[in-house]
Structures are given as C-alpha cells and as structure tokens.
Amino acid sequence: MFSGSLCSAQTAQATIIEDFKASTVNQPGQEYPQVNSQGYARFQIKAPDAKSVVVSLGLGGAKGGTELSKGENGFWTGTTAGPMDEGFHYYHVTVDGGVFNDPGALNFYGSTRWESGIEIPAHDQDFYALKNVPHGHVQQILFPSKSTNTSRRAYVYTPPSYSKEQSKRFPVLYLQHGWGEDETAWSNQGRVNLIMDNLIAEGKIKPFIIVMTYGMTNEIKWGGIASFKIEPFQTVLVDELIPYVDANFRTLANQPNRAMAGLSMGGMETHTITLNKPDVFSQFALLSGGIYTPEEIKDKSKVKLIFISCGSRENPDRVQTAVKGLKEAGFNAVSYVSDQTAHEFQTWRRSIRELAPLLFKD
C-alpha cells in the first residue's frame, strides 16, 4: 500500500511513463482523468479558490488519497502514488471538506450514491470491449410488485438472436449486484452486455437472457448490512419478477433453464435464495460472495452447476477449498480466481466470462 502523500508521489515520479490518455469512461469531450500504460491515474479539477482538493479511490483500487496541487490556472492536478489494479474503480473528490464527483468522469452507482468512475487499461480488456459484432439489447422494465406496493425496475439483456428468431425461447440468468450498488451496475460498470455479445459472436456460449434487479428491497438505511433480511427480496424475485419475465419474454420457464448469480452481497442473496428455492434455480454462482458447503444442499440431483469465484487479492484459498469439497461430494463445481484483482468489477467481469460458457449445457 502506497502512502497518499505528495511526498511519496514525487518520489515515485521518476518511473512514471508520460503516455497518459483520457480514461475511457470520461464524460464526452473531457480530457481528465487520464490513465497511463502502467496503471497510474492523473486527475485535474478546476477549483480556483479552493484550499484543498483530494481524490479518494475506492476499495481494491485504493492507494490512499491523492492530494492534488494547485496550478497557476486554477486547476488542481495530481497523479496516484502508484499504479492501480486493472479495470474499473469508483472514486470521488473532496473539495474543501465536501464530497463531490469529478466533473470529467461518468458516474456509476456504488456505495449507495452515484460515484465517479475510472477505467484502468487491462491486458485482457478485449473481452469487454465494444466491437463490431451483433449486439443484444438491454431493456429497462418496470414490473408490478404487490409486496412492495410499487412498480420496480429491472434490466433485461436479450441476446442478438432474440429479436431475430421470433419463435425461439431462451434460458435465463438472474444476476445480482453488490451492496451499495443497484440494478444499473452490471451493464454500466460490469459491461455484462458487451461480454455476452463478444462471447456469443465467438461461438463460445449458448445465448441466454440475463435479468438484473435491485436487491436491497427492504430499504436498509444506506448503512450496514446487518439489518438485511432476505425474505422481502426473495418474494420480489421469485413471486413477482420471475413470473413477469416469463410472461413478457420468450423464456424457457423451468428450473433446468434458470440460474442465479450475484457478486458480494448479491452472492449472499444467491446462496440463501437458491437453497430456499431448489425447484426454481438449477445453477448457482457466487462471485466474491461466499461459498456453498455440500451439507447445505438437500437434493443434489437438482443442482446442475455451482460456480464460485473471487479475486486473487481476496480469499482464493477459501474458494478453492470449498469447490474441492463440493466436487468430492459429487457436485459439478467450478472455481475461478481472477489474477491480481481485488473486490472490484474486474474480478466480476472475468467471472462472468468464465461462468457463461458453463451455463445451460444440455
């Protein structure tokens, strides 16, 4: 872990390659923030009369705060003290003690607020790039929820062949975000639609539908996870969302063709709901979101696949040991560890790339 002080940053500067380019998730026309080929990020924020401007990077991308220095032109500029992990990171800017977003960057919902995002180039970024291939659609749906007395929002990815083959039916993956995120996370910062489009174009997977909705149904007050109860969300998902999706999309509406996956808190939800509802889902995936043990699963014959993953900077031993135990107990279990990533979206993008080819095999 690097110190965030200016002193350290200057010490490190001798090694920084000056090939900085605008981050790919900047707002249109914005030059900053920038990233270089080593994974350093450089920020520039206009605030001519401010006394202090500090950039705070979230979680696994954190190298501490980056204090910016004021230039003659009223712009504050600074470079991270060290390179960041590949992939997407949340961040925000503290200006004179107030927390704001970087006007140069696009915003992404995380930490129960819309935060700035930055994309560090990755050696494997091709798999989530926007390419000249057929693209699926991401549909915003508003489905009726009696249990919460409102219309709730979800996003539905339909593969490119969905709108072409008007009589074909597709299996469905229900995919959950993490704590502090919402139903926009997987297609915005996760780029799951592009990952799917690319895998389908390469013939690596059988096309399926993905449904993403908000998993913090019981309105926990943007604080700890301790007060979270699964029942309200389980009701929304199983009794309201799934029937809506099966009525409004051409799904294969049965247990063998329905999977559930989630990252972090969404993994916790997946774990509980799949065990509670063995006749609803046949394939389960936890991405940085805990493990299954053989003893938890009552009817082994109903489970077609268990996938468990995390980043190498998390607890890969636990994941691998759990999958070993599941295999020994006769389950079709697969582990995946994302190299040199932490509890962040690069881990989960890669996890989806690894999971998708395993789903809905005949």
Add this chain to the structure above:
Amino acid sequence: MFSGSLCSAQTAQATIIEDFKASTVNQPGQEYPQVNSQGYARFQIKAPDAKSVVVSLGLGGAKGGTELSKGENGFWTGTTAGPMDEGFHYYHVTVDGGVFNDPGALNFYGSTRWESGIEIPAHDQDFYALKNVPHGHVQQILFPSKSTNTSRRAYVYTPPSYSKEQSKRFPVLYLQHGWGEDETAWSNQGRVNLIMDNLIAEGKIKPFIIVMTYGMTNEIKWGGIASFKIEPFQTVLVDELIPYVDANFRTLANQPNRAMAGLSMGGMETHTITLNKPDVFSQFALLSGGIYTPEEIKDKSKVKLIFISCGSRENPDRVQTAVKGLKEAGFNAVSYVSDQTAHEFQTWRRSIRELAPLLFKD
C-alpha cells in the same frame, strides 16, 4: 426575473411556506435539494472549508444564482429568491470557483455534461407519474453504423402490448433531443415512457414504438451550433438506424406509419430531414424547434400531420401564426402552447402528451 442575491432572498422569505420536501429526482435517501408547494427550491451542500457555494439553475428555470450561506455544521444552505416554473430544471453548484454537481441530486445529460436535476411539483404532474398500470420497456440498442464506423446507441420504447402480442406490428416515432443533450434525455428527464404508459392505459392513444438516438453525429466540439451539418445525422438515422429498427422490431415499416419529432435542435433536425425525405416520414412535430411554411413542402399529399408547439414563455405567436398558415394551405396542422413554461422539459412533456393522440390515425 429575481435577483439572486442573498438580500433579495431574505426579502422574499416572509412569503415562503415551510412545506419543503425532498425533490423526487434526488439520489436514494437524500433529503436535499427540497422543493415547496410554491415552487421554491432549497439547497444544502456540505463543504466545511469552502469560501463560496452558489447554485446555478439553467435556462427557463433560472432565477439567477442562489448563493448559499454557511452554517455552524459545515453545511451551506439557501433558498431560491423566487418560485420556479413547474417541472424539471438542470442546475449545478459552483464551489470555490469550480463547477460540480449537487451530491444530493440525480444527474441528467444536458449542456454536453451530466448535470444535477430538480423537479418542481406541477399541477398536472399526474400525466407523467409512475402509476400502477402496464409499463412498456425502454430498450438500449447498439446499432451498426458504417458511416461513422462504430456501434451507435439508441433507446427504443416498446408499448406494454408489444411483448404480449407477439405477432402484432407497430408504427414508429423517431424522437430527437435538444442541443447538449443525448439519447438518454427523453426517457430520463422527459419521462416519455411513463407518459406513453399512462396515455395507453387510459385508452387515449394507439400504441406505437418510439426510437431515440444521439443527434449530434458530426461531433461538434461542445460549442456552438453554427458548425452543425445535417447530412451525417441524416445518414445515420435514415440509412442505418431505421433499417436496424425495422429488422429487429415488429414495426409497420412504411411511410404512413413513420413519424419524426424533435425538441429545440432536434426540431431543426426534424424540419430538415422530413423535408429531405418525404417518402420516409408522413407525420412531423417540432417542439420549441422552429416552424414549417407551406412553400417548403413539395408534395402536400404525403404529409398526414404537422404539429408545432412551444412554451408560453417562448414565442407562441410565431407557432400559432405558422399553424394558421399551414391550415389555410390545406395541411392537417395543429399547434400547442404550454402554459407558463419556457424552453424546458415541462413544455416538451406536455407537447408529447398532446401529440401522441394525433399520431398514426387511420
């Protein structure tokens, strides 16, 4: 126009009713900004060490800047000097000379950047409210564009019956945003999907598809509109987007079942493209976006409807005079003036409500 100074604000305070509530487009769990029943807005921003915090409201909602005052707790608070027009307004916050968004509010793309938004309660807000009615879907599509050598994004509203009646085909409205906005504007700040859902639920309109894409195709450099050329966008719209939509959605793919409308700059685009392509569109609408004259239209028999609207604070005489001239020349022309609104989204939400029942009549 009210002065934005603190002095004026204090003078006006005697009349302010203290029934402030969180704006309906705040971020989850955020108490500020607030609005009261008279249309005043109150802002609160944390910035303990700042010297100056000023809120700037955009365009027709502007009552000048609102200077906030610092409290003991590090929060800056202030109320607009006067009531604002009903409906949606863009704004941003200047903190010590730097331009940021309000951390309490959701962001909306306008002025070529993601800006804070605030919603002033309106006497007629029911028509764009989220209600317990069947909801259409808003689909993000990525369509191939050879002329710009990329995949371009559009949003497609499909009515509730689209996913239920799998053999039915629908007419299509191509709907453009204004300068500085993008393809997200009509469904985010415009709430066009909810307006449609409500009109359909009330049986007031024949269901149709709406397609919204980015209209500033030639990448003008976020500055003036003078350098704008229509040809690149016309190619994307007519030669690339329309064929994609007709191939991927169940459309009635012919001129009588295709309309184009746009607000502000999108009206300018609509005007030019509909005149250039009389065999593509049969119904035209300009929302605060200029007029048609009878002399411009070569083949009157091909035009089924011309709709021209604006806010009462714009230039309603010009709109009404133009429609009178079109009617006298034998066109099916309709004008609409939104009461007590300016060049803002409340004008355009109402315009869509008035336009939709007129479209695609047999």
